[in-house]
Amino acid sequence: MRDKSLHRPDTRAAAGDVRTPHPSAETERAAGIGRSTPRPDGALKVTGQFAYSSDLWVSGMVWATTLRSPHASARIRSIDARKALALDGVHAVLTHEDVPGAKTYGMKVADQPVLAIDEVRYQGEPVALIAADDPETARRAAKLVQVDYELLEPVTDPERALDGTARDVHPGGNLVRHVKIRHGDLAAARERADVVVTGEYEVGMQDQAFLGPESGLALPAEDGGVELYVSSQWLHKDLEQIAPCLGLPADKVRLTLAGVGGAFGGREDLSVHVHACMLAMRLGRPVKMVYNREESFFGHVHRHPAKMHYEHGATRDGKLLYVKAKLVMDGGAYTSTSPVVIANACYFVTGAYEVPHAEIDGFAVFSNNPPCGAMRGFGAVQSAYGCESNMDKLARELGMDPLELRLRNAMTTGTVLPTGQAVDGPAPVAELLADLRNRPLPPAGADLLPGGLSNTTRGEGVRRGVGYAVGVKAIGYSGGVDDISTARVELSVTAGRPSVSVHTAAAECGQGITTVQSQIAATELGVSRVVVLPADTRIGDAGSASASRLTWMSSGAVQGACRELARELRRRAADRTGRPAESLALLDDHVVDPGGSPLVSISDIVGDDVLERVFEYHHRKTETIDPETGQGDAHIAFAFAAHRAVVDVDVELGLVKVVELATAQDVGKAMNPLSVEGxxxxxxAQGLGLALMEEIVLDEQGRVRNPSFTDYLIPTILDVPPMPISVFEFPHPDSPYGLNGVGEPPTLSSTPAIVNALRDATGLALGRVPVRPDDIALAAQPS
Structure with a gap:
């Protein structure tokens, strides 16, 4: 049963609600923002007709595969490809010696080899490329390439990598970044604290587990360049890394977004990109690369595993005084986005609460484990789990209801963060928590018992628990990074009707950005026929589909271009009608008067012209934090979500059933309510996976033990419970239409809410996620 609610609070009653003007009801009705406009890819995906990047085909193409290291740490003595090259149907075997340009790349630091040069630093590192007539021949040839390895002892413990007792994995040492935040007077706050609780918390390595493995098609161009059709999250950042490795100027490398089968951060870094292009340039033929599921586990970054120590101090009546925390995150073999992930984790160590004093140290380290980087929530997931777990521990120590403790310390507009920045947008934490508190609990016995249809348990040892959590996440690029998005909007007349085309490089990863862009164009220009062109690098940068920023930034760009066109249309209409331009509006393919009556058709105004505007949208500047104190206005905006989890637990068998996972979230403006709910x-659901089942398991040698969906478990429809959703709209003052980021915040609070419910049901500490059945069942056994 669907249980959804949309809250547009009265500005006089809603704390922190700073509403901005919205389009008129007429405009919204006609054009679509605020409506659940169907996605053009929706039916195609449901019926299996959508063309993903793995479906691309062109005549004369060859297939490529990657030979990867079976070892986490080894020197490469030699590579012998003669047997592979002798196999019928094999066209090329390339190694690092064949890289035509720069031999390394990276999101933040160019430290990752295109192909291993003299050493491999993690299991699965690419060593050689093979191109053949078909994928099976390519895989057979890869097995014939002989690589002579000298094995080294891998460094797999991030704490050993940090404390100096292990050898250096990385040429610059094992420390990626140390983030320090010092806020207030911790020593004085400690003396005033009536209650102090400490906790040790750990998060396992989670995979993005997107449904479409990495794939791409590279075509050599007549000008000596290359065209790449690829599933990606950030085409321009890909281009920035690819071109130097190919030894080509950027204008000779052209990228087009192909159908993306999910991303969640796992497509920010390069995968097939350089490899496919290298082979296409070498062979002068189209080259297609598609990872299978096992290779996909090795072919992209994962969520950073983390070990965290938390200390909360409070007064006897439950007012927080300070938080002291240390976080250690395993970044794996290469830098990727680890410097930013650890910073993001540290920014939000204290959660969505008023905390006047804080001392935070975050460390990202190198190891011989698989590289880690961006994943939905980007560091804030780990720190939210630690913070929310310790908040429940504090509530127990105080003898206070966990929800009341959260309400008593809830962040509001004006709250000063540990970085010294004041929250200047909506911060409706109390409203979200109150909504969950007022929601009826599901009745006992109304759902399947833990163990499901198999009747594993008959209910003798089943206990119910309820848990709460709230999360806060920065929206957009932070820490002094300029955020930009570019849009080109063109208006012309086709077959007697006005037609709008929108061109950006925004990556449609399944989140619905294509639909939102068309809704905005229809809203601003009053035109019913809108086409969104494929995203590519022929238009300026749109930034990444990450940081819950893409709708904000691309909406700003599309809105800006459309409004410039709209001014031109109103100017032309004013010349024709003699009415003031500012009194005219655009609706239903016409220019209308203040009462909505048509005056002249947009087609007549445009005529044979093609009207075009390009608009670059930037958000306000942010600052890098001070390296010694961590102080600085690092962020543009914040988004909030809260969860209440209800679980049934068989404490004897360790089986868990999430009965309900209710959510309350502020989205600023629900541009497309159905997409927001999705x-x-x-x-x-991804937070549920991290809480109970999802983890990449490594052995002591840094080898992945479960690179498949047989052994890496993700939630299915049988695991996902009813999710009542309350959507709040507290418009943000700085964004287009008042919208805010949506995609990441629910991942922050869902995991700790579930684990807090497990603690409520079992009384166990449960300091590590995912929680395994034996963590519960064995803890209940007599010692």
């Missing part, structure tokens, strides 16, 4: 449900 983002909240998807983020909550």
């Amino acid at each position: 983002q909240i449900e998807g983020g909550s």
Whole structure:
């Protein structure tokens, strides 16, 4: 049963609600923002007709595969490809010696080899490329390439990598970044604290587990360049890394977004990109690369595993005084986005609460484990789990209801963060928590018992628990990074009707950005026929589909271009009608008067012209934090979500059933309510996976033990419970239409809410996620 609610609070009653003007009801009705406009890819995906990047085909193409290291740490003595090259149907075997340009790349630091040069630093590192007539021949040839390895002892313990007792994995040492935040007077706050609780918390390595493995098609161009059709999250950042490795100027490398089968951060880094292009340039033929599921586990970054120590101090009546925390995150073999992930984790160590004093140290380290980087929530997931777990521990120590403790310390507009920045947008934490508190609990016995249809348990040892959590996440690029998005909007007349085309490089990863862009164009220009062109690098940068920023930034760009066109249309209409331009509006393919009556058709105004505007949208500047104190206005905006989890637990068998996972989230403006709900449900499901089942398991040698969906478990429809959703709209003062980011916040609070419910049901500490059945069942056994 669907249980959804949309809250547009009265500005006089809603704390922190700073509403901005919205389009008129007429405009919204006609054009679509605020409506659940169907996605053009929706039916195609459901019916299996959507063309993903793995479906691309062109005449004369060859297939490529990657030979990867079976070892986490080894020197390469030699590579012998003669047997592979002798196999019928094999066209090329390339190694690092064949890289035509720069031999390394990276999101932040160019430290990752295109192909291993003299050493491999993690299991699965690419060593050689093979191109053949078909994928099976390519895989057979890869097995014939002989690589002579000298094995080294891998460094797999991030704490050993940090304390100096292990050898250096990385040429610059094992420390990626140390983030320090010092806020207030911790020593004085400690003396005033009536209650102090400490906790040790750990998060396992989670995979993005997107449904479409990495794939791409590279075509050599007549000008000596290359065209790449690829599933990606950030085409321009890909281009920035690819071109130097190919030894080509950027204008000779052209990228087009192919159908993306999910991303969640796992497509920010390069995968097939350089490899496919290298082979296409070498062979002068189209080259297609598609990873299978096992290779996909090795072919992209994962969520950083984390070990965290938390200390909360409070007064006897439950007012927080300070938080002291240390976080250690395993970044794996290469830098990727680890410097930013650890910073993001540290920014939000204290959660969505008023905390006047804080001392935070975050460390990202190198190891011989698989590289880690961006994943939905980007560091804030780990720190939210630690913070929310310790908040429940504090509530128990105080003898206070966990929800009341959260309400008593809830962040509001004006709250000063540990970085010294004041929250200047809506911060409706109390409203979200109150909504969950007022929601009826599901009745006992109304759902399947833990163990499901197999009747594993008959209910003798089943206990119910309820848990709460709230999360806060920065939206957009932070820490002094300029955020930009570019849009080109063109208006012309086709077959007697006005037609709008929108061109950006925004990556449609399944979140619905294509639909939102068309809704905005229809809203601003009053035109019913809108086409969104394929995203590519022929238009300026749109930034990444990450940081819950893409709708904000691309909406700003499309809105800006459309409004410039709209001014031109109103100017032309004013010349024709003699009415003031500012009194005219655009609706239903016409220019209308203040009462909505048509005056002249847009087609007549445009005529044979093609009207075009390009608009670059930037958000306000942010600052890098001070390296010694961590102080600085690092962020543009914040988004909030809260969860209440209800679980049934068989404490004897360790089986868990999430009965309900209710959510309340502020989205600023629900541009497409159905898509908003989908983002909240998807983020909550990924949080459930991290809480109970999802983890890449490594052995002591740094080898992945479960690179398949047989052994890496993700939630199915049988695991995902009813998700009642309350969507709040507290418009943000700085964004287009008042919208805010949606995709990441529910991932923050869903995991700790579930684990807090498990603690409520079992009384166990449960300091590590995912929680395994034996963590519960064995803890209940007599010692």
